[in-house]
Amino acid sequence: MSTSAEPDTQRSRTDARRRLAAPTVAMLPRIADSLSFLYLDIVRIHQDDTGVCAEVTSERRGTETLYLPTAALSCVLLGPGTSITARALTTLARHGTTVLVTGAGGVRCYAAALPDSLTTTWLERQSRTWADDTKRLAVATAMYEKRFGHGTVPPGTTLAQLRGLEGQRVKAHYRLLAQQYKIGRFRRAYDPASWDTQDPVNLALSSANTCLYGIVHAAILALGCSPALGFVHHGNQQAFVYDIADLYKADLTIPLAFSLHASTNPEAQARRSFRDGLRLFKLLPRIVTDIQDLLDPGTERDIPDPEEQLVDLWDPITGVVPGGTNHGADR
Template sequence: MLPRIADSLSFLYLDIVRIHQDDTGVCAEVTSEQRGTETVYLPTAALSCVLLGPGTSITARALATLARHGTTVLITGSGGVRCYAATLPDSLTTTWLERQTRTWADDAQRLAIATAMYEMRFGTHTVPPGTTLEQLRGMEGQRVKALYRVLAQQHKIGRFRRAYDPASWDKQDPVNLALSSANTCLYGIVHAAILALGCSPALGYVHNGNQQAFVYDIADLYKAELTIPLAFSLNTSANPEAEARRSFRDGLRLFRLMPRIVSDIQSLLDPDHTREAPDPEEHLVDLWDPVTGTVPGGTNHAAAT
């Protein structure tokens, strides 16, 4: 089923807990020196995505219950940053994956979505009709350079040039180190949101030829707002990478980034989407037909031949 964006519990992050199933439901055991062991029951039916951080263990029975309720389970880094693995329930709708693949495979639709992504960065109705993708890339480059220049002046660090060189990582300046670290965090969160929708991280519209192509597409929508200003604010930090990760993680609740990412992906893939996903309890799978479209599954079609 589609993640319930309006529900504040659509995405739940847990760490340093033991998750198991008892006779009542799925619960998390939290142990601390001050309060001992406490049990918190999880509203599994109201969750679309559970992110399991460091120090988390979960039993097979609890995982099976989450799968029955259509909940995506992600193995993540601290604070939901970075996505290492995911378990997708078989009841997760393919609605958004199908829309993604159809628009990605059609050059005209792919160009339209790539253009919409750039327009989301520039502002609504700011891209003149007939603007080519090459021109959009140039406009985006100018916008980012202007932002670098303004932030460099604000923080009095002189001229800034973006550099990413893994071979000489330790020789980079604090802003570049912080920016690379914060972007990595952002990629993990975007990856988690894409998987929660059932989309493919590999099918990008602007980026291409990488298993993270769609992740990079979506992450680029937020860098100017989130990671770039954060990186410049750490220009005097002695440990910019760690501080960037902590600051970005601490600001996640303020940003309400997860629901925003999912909403943006949905509006890009289907701007007029109003249809709800079919209830997986009603039918588990449909059949495809090149003439009639979707055909109900679970039916003997011998009489139709």
């Protein structure tokens, strides 16, 4: 025999399930999570009644469909041979996913579609730090120490002195690799006007660096920062890209370029080797973490508080003002 309490209990359970399923800020994917970046190529992406899916067609296996976890993606990189419908783009934008058009393996960045829900937190920190000469020098110094070790910059070092220290370190690195590969004296040169006359190491280094710039560009855009506001480089729409890419050249592109000193086609081989040897889904989160450490040093970042406001208001006197509130009574 049923009692009147049973419907109430059932309703209570249903309400509890709904509360658990309701999206919160803490459930939003962080950009450093394993699913934050997804690279796709040679697929057709479209929206059906279930969700956004990628169709892969091959002679051997026919057409296969893979549904994308749109709610758990911060950035989708569309490689060569990819097509996407407007409905699928709309769904990705609604979930706050950045969509980038890239080269093979995500190693170049040609265009980006940024959702209007993308936070401006890191852009604001970047612009404030960039506009303050003291803070800008501090970031430039931190970049140097990320490359060459903590404490390698003497106190009071100016930006001009920092550039000199950086140049000496890089030249020493070139000399060490030149001795290792027995190629004699090496001089870094980049001259598009006489491209074909350059030596294999310079050609390979320029090609590999271009690939690295694309990956860094993708990470910067996915984070919501400006590629143009650099701290060491200046006056170019990719100034910040060059800044961040310099953090990884000594480990990634420079040794690769020297290893191709005898290559007959160093440009193509550098691109292939860089793409094949690169762990894309580990480098991208690393880039994001490094940018966050540079713009907000000493702060431990974790899952946001579930009660945190998604949108705040700005006030020049009090700072951040909570959003979602009618402030008409404050007047």
